[in-house]
Amino acid sequence: MADILINVIIAFLAGSLLLGLHRKIMARVQKRPGPPIIQHLLHSLKFFFKETAFPKTASMPFYIGIVFILAVVWVVGVIVGPVTKGSLLILFGVYAVYKIVEHNSGSSSGSPYGKASCVRAVLSAATELPLFAAVVLVYLKTGSMNIGNIISYQASNGPLAFSIPLAAIMFFLLLLAKSPYSPFAITKDKTLVSGFETEHFGFLRGFIMFSESISWYVMLWVFLTIFFGPLGVVGYVVGMIVITFITGFINAVTPLLNPNHSVMSQITLGAACFVGTVIMILI
Amino acid sequence: MVNQKITCIILLIISTIALLACLVVNFQDWVVYLVAIIGIPLWVLSLGFLTMAKPRPEDVEERVKEPFTGY
Numbered sequence: 014m015a016d017i018l019i020n021v022i023i024a025f026l027a028g029s030l031l032l033g034l035h036r037k038i039m040a041r042v043q044k045r046p047g048p049p050i051i052q053h054l055l056h057s058l059k060f061f062f063k064e065t066a067f068p069k070t071a072s073m074p075f076y077i078g079i080v081f082i083l084a085v086v087w088v089v090g091v092i093v094g095p096v097t098k099g100s101l102l103i104l105f106g107v108y109a110v111y112k113i114v115e116h117n118s119g120s121s122s123g124s125p126y127g128k129a130s131c132v133r134a135v136l137s138a139a140t141e142l143p144l145f146a147a148v149v150l151v152y153l154k155t156g157s158m159n160i161g162n163i164i165s166y167q168a169s170n171g172p173l174a175f176s177i178p179l180a181a182i183m184f185f186l187l188l189l190a191k192s193p194y195s196p197f198a199i200t201k202d203k204t205l206v207s208g209f210e211t212e213h214f215g216f217l218r219g220f221i222m223f224s225e226s227i228s229w230y231v232m233l234w235v236f237l238t239i240f241f242g243p244l245g246v247v248g249y250v251v252g253m254i255v256i257t258f259i260t261g262f263i264n265a266v267t268p269l270l271n272p273n274h275s276v277m278s279q280i281t282l283g284a285a286c287f288v289g290t291v292i293m294i295l296i
Numbered sequence: 297m298v299n300q301k302i303t304c305i306i307l308l309i310i311s312t313i314a315l316l317a318c319l320v321v322n323f324q325d326w327v328v329y330l331v332a333i334i335g336i337p338l339w340v341l342s343l344g345f346l347t348m349a350k351p352r353p354e355d356v357e358e359r360v361k362e363p364f365t366g367y
Binding site for chain 2: 014015017018021061062063064065066077080081084085088089092215216217219220223
């Protein structure tokens with residue numbers, strides 16, 4: 014249990030700081046000073062003390078339950094990833110449930126913005142295709158879905174990022190899609206205010222930010238582990254900062270795609286990378 | 297509102313005891329995972345219900361009346 018608690022706390026703190034860094038990088042690219050790096054963490058904590066009310070139109074208890082489920086999903090992510098180094102399939106399931114949470118968070122709120130975001134959450138499930146393809150390719154290459162075995166494989170054969178780089182790019186697409194202000198973040202388009210989170214304010218927003226910080230950390234950890242593992246603490250820290258920097262830079266200079274373009278771009282890139290990797294493995 | 301507060305205090309105590317019990321006692325792995333998966337989010341949720349500020353009585357209706365429909 015100590016291991017799980019420590020990892021959840023590390024995931025929350027590191028994820029919050031990385032998301033703060035992400036905002037800072039985006040701001041500096043756009044020639045703004047930007048908030049301090051610690052701001053995301055402070056916001057998460059601050060919201061727990063803010064005035065909170067539950068709209069009459071909200072579908073209770075689902076409106077609150079879905080925030081709880083989001084936290085459950087990413088605690089499972091921490092346990093399967095950094096703690097036990099378990100199966101990639103469970104992490105794929107975690108991400109699938111996360112999409113369901115996005116969908117139901119929007120629909121339970123009663124807000125028209127939340128509902129529009131809920132519909133887009135269905136479309137944005139396209140991000141799961143590159144993820145699934147990447148997982149399949151990692152299995153084809155290493156013969157295992159177990160993260161521990163994949164680390165061992167890389168220890169003797171070198172990082173997978175060099176042997177199946179297109180699969181790594183596919184996984185990176187997922188990270189890009191999940192990062193704040195992403196060109197693929199159609200569920201949080203500013204025309205939808207805050208998308209599926211619009212009606213979750215006060216401490217519920219703080220709780221969502223808590224879970225999203227953990228999710229960012231877990232996804233970066235999984236990416237670095239299955240494509241660059243085995244890494245030490247310094248390797249993870251440097252890797253996470255570098256990926257956050259790259260996604261921040263891309264998001265700062267790329268406009269949000271419309272839903273059709275977002276889905277088609279991801280599917281096209283995913284398909285091209287999948288075919289390319291299969292050819293590389295066969296050759 | 298009073299019922300909500302009491303429920304949250306009970307849930308906070310239960311989740312805290314469950315997490316501490318798993319720290320101290322050597323349970324089977326699946327028990328520890330189950331307690332962590334349910335207990336950690338429950339602990340944060342119940343803590344949030346206790347720490348959140350409530351709207352003033354005269355503002356309550358205004359806060360819950362309409363969904364947010366724009367600036």
